[in-house]
Amino acid sequence: MKYSLRQLEVFLATAFHENLTRAAESLAMSQSAASSALRDLENQFGIQLFDRVGKRLQLNELGQSIRPRAQALMEQAEGLELALGRQHASGNLKVGATLSIGNYLAVEIMARYMREQNGARVKLEVANTSSIVQRVLNFELDIGLIEGEAHHPELDMLPWREDNLVVFCAPDHPWAGRPWLTDTDLLEAQWIIREPGSGTRQHFEWAMHGLFPQLQIMLELQHTEAIKRAVEAGLGIGCLSAITLVEAFERGSLVPLPVPHRDFRRRFYFALQRNKFRSTGIEHWLRLCREQGQKSGGGHPRN
Structure with missing residues (x-):
């Protein structure tokens, strides 16, 4: 195999931060080590993944096409590491919810998830629909719970309640x-x-x-x-x-x-990055949300 998981980590961190120094800091690496890892990845395949725009490193077309596959591969590797370590396969979750859902529905689901998935943590971010969708698309959130509809070729919108x-x-x-x-x-x-x-x-x-x-x-x-x-x-x-x-x-x-x-x-929807690996934890969260919707009747009388 011509690439390493560490090289992919540096690639993904640089894509997220658009800056090699901040990417290295997020991975607890020196800038020179991160730069070397990214350079080796590109040299091994004779490619360029970023364009320099001022002080920013911006993904080019090739980099954008590779990013979701690299993200999915890293998440599968993390899941394998947890399984090999005999820890809970579901792991932690980063959930985004719109204001109504976050303040009135998500906390109950989060509490049940953490009770059933011993040791798992959930980070809940509450924002409006457009912000949650953008963070899901950018792989910053595992799942979004949203009130509005959104359309994007890399987004899966699943009806909830x-x-x-x-x-x-x-x-x-x-x-x-x-x-x-x-x-x-x-x-x-x-x-x-x-x-x-x-x-x-x-x-x-x-x-x-x-x-x-x-x-x-x-x-x-x-x-x-x-x-x-x-x-x-x-x-x-x-x-x-x-x-x-x-x-x-x-x-x-x-x-x-x-x-x-x-x-x-x-209708409320689940928003998921189409190219993101759906872990056991994500599937469990979806199931708990659907059970809550069925228990409450999933709706209210018409205005």
């Missing part, structure tokens, strides 16, 4: 208790909604097709709790996932506003 968005207001809002809202009402409302790039915002725009450009958007906020507090304060009406509003509706601090003629149904 059903969800609804719900329009809501404060209990003392003039519309509280209304049997339904019309399109005229929706255009008159002052809206407090999620920011562009979030799955909730994406589906809200879809549900409001034909109206969205004319809506009066008062605030765009990144956090569901901030939106709920702003609506409670009477600044406008909001629209969020049903899973984020259960407790507020039970307390009576917020009330739903039915909009039956608009389709607020949507």
